[in-house]
Amino acid sequence: MYYKPIIYIVPPEDEGMLLKTVLHNRLGMSRKLLSRLKLTEKGITLNGERCYTTVKVKAGDRIEARMEEEESEDILPQDLPLSILYEDEQLLIVNKEAGMIVHPTHGHYVGTVAxxxxxYWRERGETFRFRPVHRLDQETSGVLAIAKNPYAHQQISEQMSAHTVTKEYAAVVHGVIAADSGTLTGPIDRDPEQPHVRIVTPDGYPAVTHYEVMARYPAHTLVKLRLETGRTHQIRVHMKHLGHPLVGDKMYGLPPEESPPFPRQALHAMRLGFDHPLTKQRLTVEAPLPADLEELLKLVSGGE
Incomplete structure (x- = not known):
């Protein structure tokens, strides 16, 4: 069985191009994906017929690329709440709850987004492999994008590498940030004494975080953060380095007695934007602040 084909009608300006050039330059298909499709019986067709990718195309030709259906056989289907923000034939974008791990790991085989x-897919009679295009920490809530096929995953991954994906977060941090906005550029790497912890160090990997104050409270700040890079724990590490660690952050935050009672790091992925893998139009998906963060804001503002 195959997924619905990706279709491209050759325009006059592409006449005379090699089929593989059209697939690569116009649809952005990687060489790895093209090799995979060529090994599939109906992977690539021209006007309904299989052909070599070295054939030259003509204006009006109909190119179809088909990917075989896949299934996440190693993931146990589990009826859990799922908040869907956007879905089409290429993508599923959900609002991840805080506390949920994205993908099963050793010791956590159930209770995950996967x-x-x-x-959800099984109930609809659909078979897709679970392919998140990015990750969120277990305690971070918000927008999570999942690709339904290798092409969609490749297209968004390339945008991630090119830093053209917009990733915006909301965080509640300790202290009142004086500047209305700024950019943090401290390189990040593992702490040599605690390999699971990240630190800002001159020998680290480049990391860029832009921040903008959304609201100030007596002893805390609600801040919007936009990532240019995607280092592990980047926001948490950068905000600690700035002197404003996240509320509830057990690894990088203040001791519990110095922090408002909050069971997780106060971080929410509120906006994700990228070019749709098929239409190439900009797609921006937002997730509102969850109830627990709204309650935290009332608490730090002095409200009931």
Whole structure:
């Protein structure tokens, strides 16, 4: 069985191009994906017929690329709450709850976003491999994008590498940030004494975080953060380095007795934007602040 084909009608300006050139330059297909499609019986067709990718195309030719259906056989379907923000034939974008791990790992085989998504697809009679295009920490809530096929995953991954994906977060941090906005550029790497912890160090990997104050409170700040790079724990590390660690951050934050009672790091992925893998139009998806962060804001503002 195959997914719905990706279709391209050759325009006059592409006449005479090699088929593989059209697939690569116009549809952005990687060489790896093209090789995979060529090994599939109906992977690539020209006007309904299989052909070599070295054939020259003509204006009006109909190119179809088909990917075989896949299934996440190693993921147990589980009926869990799933908040869907956007879905089409290429993508599923959900609002991840805080506390949920994205993908099953050793010791966490159930209760993940993957378990919930696979169950959702099974109930609809659909078979896709679970392919998140990015990750969120277990305690971070918000927008999470999942590709439904290798092409969609490749297209968004390339945008990630080119830093053209917009990733914006909301965080509640300790202290009142004086500047209305700024950019943090401290390189990040593992702490040699605690390999699971990241630190800002001159020998680290480049990392860029832009911040903008959204609201100030007596002893805290609600800040919007936009990532240019995607280092592990980047926001948490950069905000600690700035002197404003996240509320509730057990690894990089203040001791519990110095922090408002909050069971997780106060971080929410509120906006994700990228070019749609098929239409190439800009797609921006937002997730509102969750109830627990709204309650935290009331608490730090002095409200009931």
């Amino acid at each position: 378990n919930a998504v696979v169950h």
